[in-house]
Amino acid sequence: GENVEQHPSTLSVQEGDSAVIKCTYSDSASNYFPWYKQELGKRPQLIIDIRSNVGEKKDQRIAVTLNKTAKHFSLHITETQPEDSAVYFCAAISNFGNEKLTFGTGTRLTIIP
Amino acid sequence: DAGVIQSPRHEVTEMGQEVTLRCKPISGHNSLFWYRQTMMRGLELLIYFNNNVPIDDSGMPEDRFSAKMPNASFSTLKIQPSEPRDSAVYFCASTRDGFRTEAFFGQGTRLTVV
Numbered sequence: 491g492e493n494v495e496q497h498p499s500t501l502s503v504q505e506g507d508s509a510v511i512k513c514t515y516s517d518s519a520s521n522y523f524p525w526y527k528q529e530l531g532k533r534p535q536l537i538i539d540i541r542s543n544v545g546e547k548k549d550q551r552i553a554v555t556l557n558k559t560a561k562h563f564s565l566h567i568t569e570t571q572p573e574d575s576a577v578y579f580c581a582a583i584s585n586f587g588n589e590k591l592t593f594g595t596g597t598r599l600t601i602i603p
Numbered sequence: 604d605a606g607v608i609q610s611p612r613h614e615v616t617e618m619g620q621e622v623t624l625r626c627k628p629i630s631g632h633n634s635l636f637w638y639r640q641t642m643m644r645g646l647e648l649l650i651y652f653n654n655n656v657p658i659d660d661s662g663m664p665e666d667r668f669s670a671k672m673p674n675a676s677f678s679t680l681k682i683q684p685s686e687p688r689d690s691a692v693y694f695c696a697s698t699r700d701g702f703r704t705e706a707f708f709g710q711g712t713r714l715t716v717v
Contacts, residue, residue, distance in 0.1 A: 590702065
């Protein structure tokens with residue numbers, strides 16, 4: 491099945507700086523890559539997703555890039571703010587056997603005021 | 604819509620007892636997912652339903668776990684008998700259609716088995 495690796499596991503950045511979280515996946519047929527944000531004690535919520543027919547997608551301060559050749563995708567947050575502090579999960583669709591969404595292990599992002 | 608509703612929010616039970624977690628998906632969504640979240644294993648898919656039919660239960664850890672979806676607006680996840688290693692946060696999520704659309708998660712049930 492799909493294997494999604496996520497790095498780093500923890501990340502601290504100064505408020506206003508950028509944060510980058512990277513994920514790799516194993517199934518070359520994967521074609522849907524969402525990112526979820528989970529604030530402390532809350533539920534995961536979708537913040538952005540990308541499909542394999544595009545290489546980059548932006549939504550205000552958030553962007554995701556996809557490199558299908560290298561099988562990796564990244565989340566970029568610019569001009570970070572304290573409310574960006576959360577755990578971020580990447581995920582990828584596996585088309586091996588039954589279709590399934592596999593999550594990375596998460597990155598705990600802390601924004602330092 | 605109130606979103607995905609789970610109950611209870613917290614459950615503390617003794618080892619060996621039966622535990623039932625409940626979920627009401629968003630109206631109009633035809634896919635429902637049960638996830639388990641722990642520090643060690645992250646977010647694991649336990650089972651998912653499409654149009655009330657179980658499609659993939661390969662993530663269900665043992666026969667002690669079972670899930671049902673008797674209609675489009677209700678699902679249960681049952682653990683019988685419960686064990687301390689089942690302690691985790693259990694999330695239910697629903698989507699309009701399968702994995703390729705936004706998953707809306709419930710607030711989760713924090714289960715503690717002592």
